[in-house]
Amino acid sequence: xxxxxxxxPKALTEDAVKGKIVVVIDVLRACSTxxxxxxxxxxxxxxxxxxxEAGRVAAQLDPETSLLGGEQGGQRIEGYGAxxxxxxxxxxxxxxxxxxxxxxxxxxxxxxxxxPAETVVGCFLNLSxxxxxxxxxxxxxxxxxxxxxxxxxxxxxxGCAALEDVLCAGMILHRLxxxxxxxxxxxxxxxxxxxxxxxxxxxxxxxxxxxxTQRLIALGFGDxxxxxxxxxxxxxxxxxxxxxxxxxxxxxxxxxxxVSALPENEEELAEAVEV
Ligand code: MLT
Numbered sequence: 301x302x303x304x305x306x307x308x309p310k311a312l313t314e315d316a317v318k319g320k321i322v323v324v325i326d327v328l329r330a331c332s333t334x335x336x337x338x339x340x341x342x343x344x345x346x347x348x349x350x351x352x353e354a355g356r357v358a359a360q361l362d363p364e365t366s367l368l369g370g371e372q373g374g375q376r377i378e379g380y381g382a383x384x385x386x387x388x389x390x391x392x393x394x395x396x397x398x399x400x401x402x403x404x405x406x407x408x409x410x411x412x413x414x415x416p417a418e419t420v421v422g423c424f425l426n427l428s429x430x431x432x433x434x435x436x437x438x439x440x441x442x443x444x445x446x447x448x449x450x451x452x453x454x455x456x457x458x459g460c461a462a463l464e465d466v467l468c469a470g471m472i473l474h475r476l477x478x479x480x481x482x483x484x485x486x487x488x489x490x491x492x493x494x495x496x497x498x499x500x501x502x503x504x505x506x507x508x509x510x511x512x513t514q515r516l517i518a519l520g521f522g523d524x525x526x527x528x529x530x531x532x533x534x535x536x537x538x539x540x541x542x543x544x545x546x547x548x549x550x551x552x553x554x555x556x557x558x559v560s561a562l563p564e565n566e567e568e569l570a571e572a573v574e575v
Contacts, residue, residue: 305488307461318415326455330406331423332528336386341395345545347407354402370402419540470496
């Protein structure tokens, strides 16, 4: 398998994306929010590039069965039903709804991709699920040729790299290759892998020191960071298909099981936390 890692959508050319399997990573917080909303029963998430587009899309939808979500400067946009905190996307708010989502960088990354073969969502919450997806792809084509070509797109922040996304990409590659990287690795993949390996024993601290973590803490969203750092908490793989982020049938079933296992009252919640 041919894998490379890119550190900002702004660094991508059309050729770099065309025909590739793309894993979009925005740990803090768009991809974590998307995975959570779909796990909690949202019908689909419609990522849009900006507020204007969000307004146009939302105007076509029934407000009873849709939710407008997103942030600007990290804060919920005035008049929206939710911000970009994954913790807001509870089943009671999102189940059965289309979520129209606009964020500063993450949702734009999806809408900017031109001609990928397939696009999926990655973050720490569904990390092993992404690894399994890549492994399956590799097995399907094993020995046939050098395909598939995979591009892990770290969304970053305003055109620059974001360490939390790079660490997530590196962890995916570390697990994909069970610690033994193949020869002839592309430089982007090597950078992500090396960065992850250099801090993996103190990952939580490294995530705490990331610039966007510090921004979110300053805005009062420290709990979001702790939530987004939960590796493998939501083993679902959202796919980007015809402008929408959706789960396949098997993952929808898994999502239903996840939601039914959620604590229903404070007593159950206390027990779950103790475990
Ligand atoms: C983004 O898309 O830039 C992020 O998800 C911002 C945020 O943390 O809300």
